[in-house]
Amino acid sequence: MIAAGAVLRAVAGGLVVILVAACTAPAAPRSEASAAASTHCSKPQGRLPAQTPTTINVIEQAYFCILGNYYSGATMDARTLLTAGFVALARELNLNGRDVSVATMPALTGDREADWTAFETAYDKVTAQVPTLRDKLAVVTLEAMVAALDDNHARWVHGGGGQPPNYYDGDGYGLGLQASVDGIQLNGSPDAALPPLFVTTVEGGSAQAAGVRPGDVIEAINGSAPFIDQKSTPAIAALYPQYPEAGPVGLRLFRQSTGQRWTVTLRPGVYERDLAALxxxxxxxxxxxxxxxxxxxxxxxxxxxxxxxxxxxxxxxxxxxxxxxxxxxxxxxxxxxxxxxxxxxxxxxxxxxxxxxxxxxxxxxxxxxxxxxxxxxxxxxxxxxxxxxxxxxxxxxxxxxxxxxxxxxxQISGPAEPFQLSNNTMLSFPARHHLGPKRETLDRIxxxxxxxxxxxxxxxxxxxxxxxxxxxxxxxx
Incomplete structure (x- = not known):
């Protein structure tokens, strides 16, 4: 199994953390064959073909795939998936300044198939009015449905919407980081981290050039504190950007041994790695x-x-x-x-x-x-x-x-099983949950x-x- 990261290496920047004017258009037609196929998912066979756009058919396929195969799919309230998806859709409309009056969550009854039909009808009305956002809305909707499982071994692997403006594919800042009073590291769960946030290793790159050393405490990230009242803040996210985004990051540092405080700007870049450390x-x-x-x-x-x-x-x-x-x-x-x-x-x-x-x-x-x-x-x-x-x-x-x-x-909910969706993206999640040798729950604990x-x-x-x-x-x- 892999932790979802398991020790996560934020490939986005190579950052080691040891620590997404209204117009109308008809909705895309759906054939009976495609509607029937959309409710099934299959185990991948060999190398996946090139990905195609995410559509409402793919979202439907993922919805029923989860209900039919996920660990608690048989007993879960499917309305949580649909609600999370519509919340993300409405948020994306707002972020793009394209909100529409028909973007209203339909009433859900608990009948999985009837609720899907209601959701799909509402979704189609929305995307018909903002066709230029159709691809992005589909992606955020499906991402949110998978995230609603709140499972560290559930994920949807897809190519996203192409290279963002800050695209960077390289080795990153050259830092290893930890937020610790009790040893908690930034491994994808910054909400569980405790101060101080400090450097554990300097591997090279911009961090080495700036004279950053192990033990240096990070007091601010892009001008914002990483912790307030012992609770982590969104500022920490800048240190482990999602692949493939990484941009310059400003740090205020404190060196305990000398009392020195200073600021540096680290820029992502390719640097030579210590092969032994890999x-x-x-x-x-x-x-x-x-x-x-x-x-x-x-x-x-x-x-x-x-x-x-x-x-x-x-x-x-x-x-x-x-x-x-x-x-x-x-x-x-x-x-x-x-x-x-x-x-x-x-x-x-x-x-x-x-x-x-x-x-x-x-x-x-x-x-x-x-x-x-x-x-x-x-x-x-x-x-x-x-x-x-x-x-x-x-x-x-x-x-x-x-x-x-x-x-x-x-982060050990259970071994993830992969399922191929019709647009050649991959959905994976546990069909069974892991317990320790004494039948104790380890996940989240x-x-x-x-x-x-x-x-x-x-x-x-x-x-x-x-x-x-x-x-x-x-x-x-």
């Missing part, structure tokens, strides 16, 4: 007897790469244990997470996948994986999401090892650490890693 698995020997392995994602062969790293470090010496660093791990493959768990315990349930009526499938360890037979400590943070949380919850619940650092992201040691601005500035130090202490007891 490796999915890196490792080194610590204290001559501890295998430290950093795992940045549960991609293909992730578990085997971890096993090989431990085996290499184990050669010719007796190890006191393993430190597995999954901070910033946005998730990936569920089977890879299970294989990694299976190297430390056998014959156990690692998680459950459950339907809305409570029928659950056990996800069990793969006992063909050879046991490592070493003590384990795991470093976690608020960017450990999805499959990373599957792994972390199993470590904790099955008493495989200790979690050190900060609570995980709480996360997995708490056994030892709470989040990164602080001072730690970032000095290079101190309190979580890693605690892990080494535990392994040497």
């Amino acid at each position: 490796e999915g698995v890196t490792s080194r020997l610590l204290d001559n007897d501890v295998a430290y392995v950093r795992l940045r994602g549960f991609g293909p062969d992730a578990a085997d790469r971890v096993f090989k790293a431990i085996s290499r470090l184990r050669g010719g010496r007796t190890l006191a244990g393993v430190v597995l660093d999954v901070r910033g791990n946005g998730g990936g493959s569920t089977p890879e997470a299970i294989r990694l768990i299976s190297a430390f315990v056998h014959d156990q349930v690692t998680a459950y996948l459950c339907t809305v009526d409570g029928k659950c499938e056990e996800l069990r360890t793969d006992d063909s994986v050879k046991l490592i037979n070493l003590p384990l400590t795991v470093l976690t943070d608020r960017s450990c999401a999805s499959a990373c949380e599957h792994f972390s919850s199993a470590v904790k619940d099955l008493s495989i090892g200790k979690l050190i650092g900060a609570r995980t992201a709480g 996360g997995v708490p650490p056994d030892y709470y040691l989040p990164l602080t601005p001072k730690d970032a500035a000095t290079g101190r890693d309190a979580a890693l130090a605690e892990a080494l202490t535990l392994l040497h007891k």
